[in-house]
Amino acid sequence: MTELRPLVIEREIPHPPEKIWRALTQPHLIEEWLMTNDFKPDVGHSFNLRTNPKPDVNIVIDCKVLAVEPHKTLSYTWAAMGLVTIVTWTLTPTSKGTHLRMEQAGFGPGQGQAYAGAKYGWQKFLDNLERILVRPD
Amino acid sequence: MPDVYDVLFRTLADPTRRALFERLCREGEQTVAALTAQAGVSQPAVSKHLGVLKQAGLVRDRHEGRQTHYSAQLGALGPLIDWTSQMAGFWEKRFDHLEELLKRMDQ
Numbered sequence: 490m491t492e493l494r495p496l497v498i499e500r501e502i503p504h505p506p507e508k509i510w511r512a513l514t515q516p517h518l519i520e521e522w523l524m525t526n527d528f529k530p531d532v533g534h535s536f537n538l539r540t541n542p543k544p545d546v547n548i549v550i551d552c553k554v555l556a557v558e559p560h561k562t563l564s565y566t567w568a569a570m571g572l573v574t575i576v577t578w579t580l581t582p583t584s585k586g587t588h589l590r591m592e593q594a595g596f597g598p599g600q601g602q603a604y605a606g607a608k609y610g611w612q613k614f615l616d617n618l619e620r621i622l623v624r625p626d
Numbered sequence: 627m628p629d630v631y632d633v634l635f636r637t638l639a640d641p642t643r644r645a646l647f648e649r650l651c652r653e654g655e656q657t658v659a660a661l662t663a664q665a666g667v668s669q670p671a672v673s674k675h676l677g678v679l680k681q682a683g684l685v686r687d688r689h690e691g692r693q694t695h696y697s698a699q700l701g702a703l704g705p706l707i708d709w710t711s712q713m714a715g716f717w718e719k720r721f722d723h724l725e726e727l728l729k730r731m732d733q
């Protein structure tokens with residue numbers, strides 16, 4: 490039986506939460522590891538993440554800030570091509586730095602909305618994603 | 627492969643159909659009559675939705691006497707799992723970039 494679970498990526502990072510928080514919340518830093526953006530750490534703020542991995546590929550992700558707890562939690566919606574998910578970052582201080590956890594949830598039959606109108610979006614998103622993943626960088 | 631996604635999402639995009647599928651996932655095998663009782667639509671409508679779900683491979687039917695029992699086929703959701711693993715690859719790479727950035731921020 491196949492089970493759908495949220496996607497979780499976790500890492501131990503040898504840097505303090507305060508510093509990672511800056512990388513997660515300051516637009517010019519977010520751009521360096523994720524995508525160009527107009528992020529603001531304000532609940533309710535809508536922003537876009539954009540990337541042009543290739544001249545003919547333009548990816549725009551619509552986001553809205555859901556939760557901000559400085560140095561601890563950051564959560565935003567992540568809507569791309571008709572699929573809506575929620576990305577949640579959790580920072581936990583450890584003796585060597587920070588335990589950083591990213592959860593992306595919302596892709597499952599129980600998430601209703603996420604599927605509506607996703608017909609074209611999914612394929613396109615997957616195609617685009619594949620191109621990002623194979624891009625040499 | 628794209629056809630698989632197409633069928634899957636077109637099938638699950640309908641709220642009534644999705645509700646039927648979710649119920650079969652949660653509660654196991656059900657008769658059309660039992661599904662109709664809670665679906666809020668007529669039995670012919672329920673049967674039609676079940677037919678679409680069946681074509682997409684999301685449910686299987688079993689005849690017993692005059693009753694037809696339906697059960698969810700979660701294996702049909704496989705392509706979503708593929709998407710999840712692709713997305714995992716995407717995020718692993720972003721984490722790598724994030725760690726590189728954090729190192730640069732030290733300097």
